Amino acid sequence: MTALVSGERIYLRKICSSDVTETYHAWMINPDVTRFLENRFSAMTLEALQASVDAFLADPKTVFLAIVTRDSDRHIGNIKIGPIDANHGVADVGLILGEKDYWGCGLATEAIRLVTRYAFGALGLRRLTAGAYATNIGSIRAFEKAGFSREGVRRKHYLCDGRYVDGILLGVLREDVN
Numbered sequence: 001m002t003a004l005v006s007g008e009r010i011y012l013r014k015i016c017s018s019d020v021t022e023t024y025h026a027w028m029i030n031p032d033v034t035r036f037l038e039n040r041f042s043a044m045t046l047e048a049l050q051a052s053v054d055a056f057l058a059d060p061k062t063v064f065l066a067i068v069t070r071d072s073d074r075h076i077g078n079i080k081i082g083p084i085d086a087n088h089g090v091a092d093v094g095l096i097l098g099e100k101d102y103w104g105c106g107l108a109t110e111a112i113r114l115v116t117r118y119a120f121g122a123l124g125l126r127r128l129t130a131g132a133y134a135t136n137i138g139s140i141r142a143f144e145k146a147g148f149s150r151e152g153v154r155r156k157h158y159l160c161d162g163r164y165v166d167g168i169l170l171g172v173l174r175e176d177v178n
Contacts, residue, residue: 004065004122005114010107012065012079012114015057019066019075020050027077027098036136036160037096056080063123067097067111076102079115081123089126091119095139104138112146120174127173133158134166148172 003011025046027033034040042048056064062082066075077097084091093115097108119125130148132139144150148170157167 003068005118006070007110007114009070010076010110010114011068011070012111012118013068015053015064015066015078017050017053017057020046020053022046024075024098025049027096030098030100032100033096033098036133036139056082059083061085063118065115067095067107069102074099076107077111079111081115081119081125081128084123084125089124091123091125091128093119093128093130106142106145108139108142109145112142112148116146116172116177120177125174127171129169129171132168132170133160134168135160140168140170143170146172147177149176 003013005012025044028039028044028049031040053064056062059082061084062080063084064080065078067077067079068075076099077095079093079095081091081093093112095108095111097103116128119128128148130143132143149172150168151171152169154167154169156164158165
């Protein structure tokens, strides 16, 4: 598949239906991987995963991309831009690194930088936002290293590990990274 944007260790390409594999499904049923994802509250069968991916692919306000290693061409996660609000030039960014052996080595930061470059360049957006559970230190750190700033806190917004935790709001403007 063709890379939309390439980095040092990874590239981003469009997700396709054939990416919905047993491996991808295993990410989505692994409590360590889905600990900070909203879909952890519903059963994720392979069929439900396929339907979810198909819905993202059919949505013109969403860009859904695979995170793929350059050295082994391995699909290790996903990153999405959307929903895109073309009127205001803004969109949200969300990601998942499903392959745990790639956690903690800076690939989430690289993916966020690449998708930011794509959103501001190819898509012409002017602002990106993201959210994270306050206890998801790795995700917050990855967004901050990629140029996002903390913009707000939603107090006790998410249920995580049996307790309510704050939601951290992050954002970046095109002029912040250019």
